[in-house]
Amino acid sequence: MSDPSPPAILLRNLAREFRGRGTPLRALDGVSLEVAPGEIFGIVGRSGAGKSTLLRCVNLLERPDSGTVSVLGQEMTRLDDAALRSARRGIGMVFQHFNLLSARTVAGNIAFPLEIAGVPRAEREARVAELLPLVGLEARRDAYPAQLSGGQKQRVGIARALASRPRILLCDEATSALDPETTGEILALLRSLRDRLDLTVLLITHEMAVVKAICDRVAVMEAGRVIEQGRVFDVFTRPRHPTTRRFVAEVIGHVVPPGTLAQLPPPNPGEERRLLQVLFAGPSSTRAVVSEASRRFGLDLNIVSGRIDAIGAEPYGLMALAAYGPPPIVAEATAWMRGLGLDVSDIAPEGPEHAP
Amino acid sequence: MIPWLPPALTDLLIEATWQTLLMTFGGAVVAIVIGLPLALLLHTTGPEGLSPNGWLNRPLGLLVNAVRSTPFIILMVAIVPFTRLVAGTSIGTTAALVPLSLAATAFIIRLFENALREVDRGVIEAARAMGATRTQIMARVLVPEALPGLIAAITVTLVGLVGYSAMAGAIGGGGLGDLGIRFGYQRFMPEVMATVVAILILFVQGLQSLGDWLVRRFSRR
Numbered sequence: 001m002s003d004p005s006p007p008a009i010l011l012r013n014l015a016r017e018f019r020g021r022g023t024p025l026r027a028l029d030g031v032s033l034e035v036a037p038g039e040i041f042g043i044v045g046r047s048g049a050g051k052s053t054l055l056r057c058v059n060l061l062e063r064p065d066s067g068t069v070s071v072l073g074q075e076m077t078r079l080d081d082a083a084l085r086s087a088r089r090g091i092g093m094v095f096q097h098f099n100l101l102s103a104r105t106v107a108g109n110i111a112f113p114l115e116i117a118g119v120p121r122a123e124r125e126a127r128v129a130e131l132l133p134l135v136g137l138e139a140r141r142d143a144y145p146a147q148l149s150g151g152q153k154q155r156v157g158i159a160r161a162l163a164s165r166p167r168i169l170l171c172d173e174a175t176s177a178l179d180p181e182t183t184g185e186i187l188a189l190l191r192s193l194r195d196r197l198d199l200t201v202l203l204i205t206h207e208m209a210v211v212k213a214i215c216d217r218v219a220v221m222e223a224g225r226v227i228e229q230g231r232v233f234d235v236f237t238r239p240r241h242p243t244t245r246r247f248v249a250e251v252i253g254h255v256v257p258p259g260t261l262a263q264l265p266p267p268n269p270g271e272e273r274r275l276l277q278v279l280f281a282g283p284s285s286t287r288a289v290v291s292e293a294s295r296r297f298g299l300d301l302n303i304v305s306g307r308i309d310a311i312g313a314e315p316y317g318l319m320a321l322a323a324y325g326p327p328p329i330v331a332e333a334t335a336w337m338r339g340l341g342l343d344v345s346d347i348a349p350e351g352p353e354h355a356p
Numbered sequence: 357m358i359p360w361l362p363p364a365l366t367d368l369l370i371e372a373t374w375q376t377l378l379m380t381f382g383g384a385v386v387a388i389v390i391g392l393p394l395a396l397l398l399h400t401t402g403p404e405g406l407s408p409n410g411w412l413n414r415p416l417g418l419l420v421n422a423v424r425s426t427p428f429i430i431l432m433v434a435i436v437p438f439t440r441l442v443a444g445t446s447i448g449t450t451a452a453l454v455p456l457s458l459a460a461t462a463f464i465i466r467l468f469e470n471a472l473r474e475v476d477r478g479v480i481e482a483a484r485a486m487g488a489t490r491t492q493i494m495a496r497v498l499v500p501e502a503l504p505g506l507i508a509a510i511t512v513t514l515v516g517l518v519g520y521s522a523m524a525g526a527i528g529g530g531g532l533g534d535l536g537i538r539f540g541y542q543r544f545m546p547e548v549m550a551t552v553v554a555i556l557i558l559f560v561q562g563l564q565s566l567g568d569w570l571v572r573r574f575s576r577r
Contacts, residue, residue, distance in 0.1 A: 059485055088487035099478035102576050103500045113486040115496070144576045164486075 006073050008168060008200035009035040009058055014067035016053055027053040028064065029224035035217075037167075040194055040201040042211040042232070044247060045221035051204040054221070055170055058202060059091045060084060071168060089117055092161030096173035098153040100145040100160075107132070107141045110159045117164055131159040135189065151182035158189065162197070169193075171203035175210060187214045208251040212236065212311055220244045233311045237281040238343060252279075252309065252318060260304065264322050272327045275304070276334065279343035280317035289337060290321070297333040300324040320347060360547050368535060369548075373555060375449045375530040379456055379521040384514050386457035387464045392506075394420075394461075395468030396494050406480070406490055423462035428520050431455050432527055452529025456520055464513045471505025472498055504575040511567025515560050532556055 016028040027050045035041040045051045056062035057069055060076050069076040071091060079087055100109050107128050114124040132138045135155040145153055154174060161169060171190070175183040191214045194201050205211065211218045211232060219229035220243060228241045236252060239245045267273040278289070294301050306319040323330050334344050358366050394416065400406045401413040426434065432455040439454040440446045475498055483497045499506070522533020532552045540549025 061481060061484055085487035085489065088485060091485070093482065093485040095478060095482060097476075097478050099476065099482035101479060101497065101501060102476075103503060103574070112483075112496075116483070116486050116488045116492055146577050160482075170485075 005037055007034040007070075008037040008039075008072060009033070009041075009202055010068075010070040011054070011057065012068045012070075014054065014057055014064040014069070016050075016057065016062065016064045026050075026224045028057070028067075031067075031221075031224070031226055033219060033226065033229070035200060035202055037200050038194070038198060039216040040191065040203065040214050042215035042218040043202070043204045043221055044206065044208060044211050044218060045204075046206060049221040050224040051221050052172065055172055055202065055204045058168075058170055059088050059093065089113070089164045090166050091168045091170060092164075092166040093170045094154070094157050094161050094172065094174045096176050098145070098150075098157045098177075100153060100156055102145055105142045105144055106137055106148070106156050109145070109156050110163055113160060113163045119164075127163060131163060134162070134193070135159045149182075150178050151185060154178065154182075154186050155189070158186075158193070162193070167198065167200060169199050169201045171201060173205055174203065176205065176207070183210070184213070190214060208236075208247045212251050216312070220247060233281070233314045233316075236311055237279055237316055252316075264302065264304070265324075267324055271325050272330060274323045274327075274330050275347040276321045276323055277343075277345050277347050278319045278321060278337065280319070281314075281343070289340065289342065290319075293333050293337060296336070297325070297329050299329060299333055358551065361551065365539065365548060368539075369532075369551065369555075372530055372532045372535040372552075376518065376521050376532045376556075376559070378449060379452055379524060379529065379531055380514060380517045382453050383456035383460045383517045383521070384510065386453070387460035387513055388510060390457075391461045391464040391468055392499075395465045395472060396498065398465065398469050399472040399498070400490065400494070404477075406493060420462045420465050423458060424466070428455070428459050429523050429526060431459055432523065436527075447528035449524070449529050449531070452521070452524035452527055452531075455527075456517060456524065459520060460513050460517050463516060464509055467509035467512060468502075468506060471502045471509050474505055475501045504571045504577075507567060507570045507574060511563060511571075514563050514567070518556060518560055518563075 011031060011033045014028045014031045015026075018025045018027055029050075031050070031054055033041075033043075033054075043051045043054060053062050057064050058071065058076075060069065064077070067077075071087065074087060076084065076087060101112060104112065110128045110131055111124045114127060119127070128141075132141060135158055137152065137155050137159065140148065140152060145156065148156065157174075169190075174190070175186050178186060187210060190201060190203075193199060203210070203215070215232050217230065218232050218235050219226045220235070220241065221227065222241075222243050228235060228239065228244045235244060236248050239248045261275075264273065280289075290301050290303065293299065300323070302322040302324070304320040304322055306317065308315055308317045310316070323333065325333075337344050358369065361369065398413060398416055398420075401409040401416075403410075403413075405413075423431070432452070435455055435458065436446045439451050442454050443451045445451050479501060480493060480497060483493050488497070521529070521531045522536075524531050525534025525537060532555060536549050536552035539545045540552060
């Protein structure tokens with residue numbers, strides 16, 4: 001059976017170990033990934049999780065000790081030096097610290113990969129003239145990188161990465177050196193470029209917000225392994241691995257500040273006050289769960305906070321509830337809500353009075 | 357021409373100035389032409405370089421250090437057979453150019469290497485990711501990015517050569533330093549010594565200012 005659209009990037013069983021002084025470091029410990037054409041795939045993890053090594057394996061800036069790397073059906077790990085160089089021209093790369101040539105102007109930097117590829121001058125200039133408006137830098141054509149802001153430098157980096165019309169774009173923490181507003185602009189730019197230019201984007205980041213903003217699918221890495229992967233919406237609304245939960249909590253978690261907690265009424269004798277986070281996603285999002293639970297179980301349910309947000313085009317609701325009632329009844333009510341397909345979890349209150 | 361010097365000495369002074377200029381710039385040209393490729397080789401074969409190669413890197417580094425640690429006056433006489441082979445003679449300004457070039461080359465290699473090391477590794481990685489060859493990385497990334505540092509290294513070498521060339525008198529190389537020793541010191545003519553020193557100060561000052569201006573001109577950071 002032939003697959004109608006082969007993966008844009010296919011990584012099989014990659015392993016890479018760094019031997020320095022002391023114990024060898026397993027940067028990659030059997031990583032396999034598939035990135036489909038046209039998707040924006042995010043790899044998230046703390047520093048040292050191996051994501052940077054993984055990204056560098058795609059264009060073989062880093063050679064894996066074992067495993068295979070295929071890009072657009074071409075097995076990179078088998079190419080000789082010359083073939084590898086020409087394959088690299090079809091893979092753009094954007095860097096955290098931009099890595100622009102300080103001695104060249106904006107136009108000179110964008111033309112650089114074309115110069116490397118031996119493209120004639122007239123053609124290079126025409127391509128630069130096409131790329132400048134694409135990243136909104138027409139006015140800064142002759143500026144040097146030192147005269148640009150961080151966001152502008154990254155726009156140059158992106159234009160440079162796209163100069164030789166690659167179908168794959170690798171982003172190495174492309175927004176991590178930028179302020180939140182500029183980060184938003186660059187992410188929007190990346191997404192619109194993907195849509196217009198039929199690109200496949202593989203990006204690594206340590207910020208879940210970046211994944212939430214533009215990725216279609218995500219893989220979470222820890223200690224050289226992929227511990228969880230899937231559609232961003234699924235991973236965000238139903239994280240399985242504890243590390244993923246911690247990452248997700250950064251973006252859509254509830255932390256009830258101690259001040260708020262002090263203002264909540266204390267429970268009656270024989271009852272408890274349990275803080276719950278309820279996540280609505282999918283068909284039950286619209287059901288009047290709170291009032292129904294209150295009636296059905298005779299509980300007091302105090303809505304502490306609530307909001308509706310979306311990942312991609314899919315909405316989800318998130319609510320923090322304070323449930324008052326006898327402990328067995330509260331447990332029954334949470335089980336009932338879970339039965340409806342809601343994601344119910346206890347909120348760990350922040351603050352010294354609740355420290356274990 | 358120079359009122360406080362006898363006319364014959366004025367001619368000698370002009371000749372000596374030319375000899376110093378020849379030794380300084382001649383030595384520097386050879387040092388740049390031979391030194392830059394060797395510095396690139398040393399940089400790329402280094403442990404952090406583009407293609408690490410200890411078998412090339414270590415002997416080359418050792419040779420550079422050996423030349424640098426030999427006092428110039430000793431180097432000059434120690435390589436006389438080599439000088440005779442290259443220049444056809446072992447005395448005179450042309451002959452002095454051989455040890456001067458050798459010493460300046462060893463000197464400038466280390467300075468060039470330092471300048472190349474200042475180039476951001478990320479920029480080199482970006483060039484590799486674009487599919488650049490090693491030669492392209494050297495010619496289009498390393499050298500242009502390190503240019504201000506390379507110019508500063510050339511300036512330092514030129515100034516060093518002015519000092520070295522003063523010793524060239526030991527093998528009949530002539531030059532301002534030699535004139536200062538023979539007339540100013542050995543014949544008790546302080547006015548000659550003062551004139552020589554004044555010319556050397558002006559010369560070095562000019563070199564330094566020119567070098568600094570060029571560094572600023574090419575610095576885009």
